[in-house]
Amino acid sequence: MQNKKAVVLGSGPSGVFCAIILAKRGYHVSVYDKREDFSKQDHEIVHNRAYVIALSRRAMRAFEYANLPHPSTFGSVQHGNYTVMRTRTVYKRFEDPIICVKRHTLINVLLQEAKKLGVQFYFEKRCTGIDFVSKQIFFDSETVPYDFLIGSDGIHSQTRQHMQEVVPNFSCTVEHNPNRSKQMFIRPGTHKYALNEGYFFTGKDIMCVLSPTRENGFDVCLNWNRAKTHVNDALSNPNEYKSLLAENFGSELADVLVPVEGFFDTPDFFITSVTCSQYHYLNTILIGDAAHAMYPLYSQGCNAALEDCVILDQILNTCKDDLSRALPEFTRVRRPDTNAMVEFCRIPFPERGLKLFIYMGSTILARKLHEILPSVFHASAFEILQGTDVPYRKLARITQVQNGMFIALVSSILFMFVYTLVFVVRKAISL
């Protein structure tokens, strides 16, 4: 790939990972990002603001594939347990641990590896336009030519928006989850939660997920329905937020939760999902959240983004770097899987009541049946996602079939029960 110039727009996990893959293929790679260089910002503030990303088998495979340091060397290892505190139910996942890494730590590690390969980074460069035909990308005061453009610029991707303007029949759906989200954290040494586990707390109005950090604290993601305006108000008020947290989670947790820098001023963010009809146009490709952002319920967005880069590399191998063949092939191979996962993540997690009870019951039943008859029953979707890298399409099919089997099984048991009851009552009456 001598003298071929790849421009990567966005230095999130997918952009930097892709830059590494392309640099290894021999492209001259430059990465542009609108944000400031993390390394020049106050480390403490950036660190506390950044949320934790849970990396499962899919991401591990990507790291191995690209010959990069194993995430356990820079993340915290979670030994496969997630406890739902309301029901005290433990999701015991397969043997694989999950690695939790602060987003900015993950990007910094990838950035250092990319720099070793000669990738050039340009920060505070906001893309303002793209000419796909003449292969030029425009920034505020600069025009950059490219041979290959990678649109890894996240949920609100400019690359995608420019494609929408010029590509015939390009369609894209952007959906906002009714939930909103804010970040908090728990300092090391201030809590009594097990350090290698994750926790779900479901309160009256709000839920939160605790993910362990490498420093032995927890990253906390609060989640609530935006229709609950009193929650929005309380979480923007330094005098009120604590009592809301105590009401929902009890004082033991509320007392140790610390707001991240700018918590009260920064608006809570929408959780968004994206589906597109295609990921390519001429010499441009969309990857990561730009192509297929998904709600973080199953912790798959980053895992899928890294897998994109591996699949792109394999296709470039097969097509001998002929982009006119490789990029349409990427859409053909990748889209059905990522679309399936985006759809899958849209099914809401049942936070309370009967729905939560049924959900947890079927998860445990799936696990037990899988242990007894592994060739007939699969583990729950959650466990399959964390412990394997089966294609997302297949996972969606497995879950559909399995749900059907559960409904049939539970209905049969209920039928047998009612039948026996009627039989016994009749017998008793006739005696």
Ligand SMILES: Cc1cc2nc3c(=O)[nH]c(=O)nc-3n(C[C@H](O)[C@H](O)[C@H](O)COP(=O)(O)OP(=O)(O)OC[C@H]3O[C@@H](n4cnc5c(N)ncnc54)[C@H](O)[C@@H]3O)c2cc1C
């Ligand atoms: C609260 C939360 C928790 C999550 N937890 C998990 C998890 O546990 N596991 C998991 O796998 N995933 C998780 N995700 C999803 C994961 O964070 C994303 O899928 C992942 O960051 C996507 O990476 P990306 O590189 O595609 O995009 P991004 O990380 O969004 O990066 C895009 C980059 O592009 C830059 N950019 C944007 N527009 C422009 C422009 N016009 N010009 C120049 N640069 C631009 C941005 O500054 C940014 O640096 C979570 C997401 C959230 C919000």
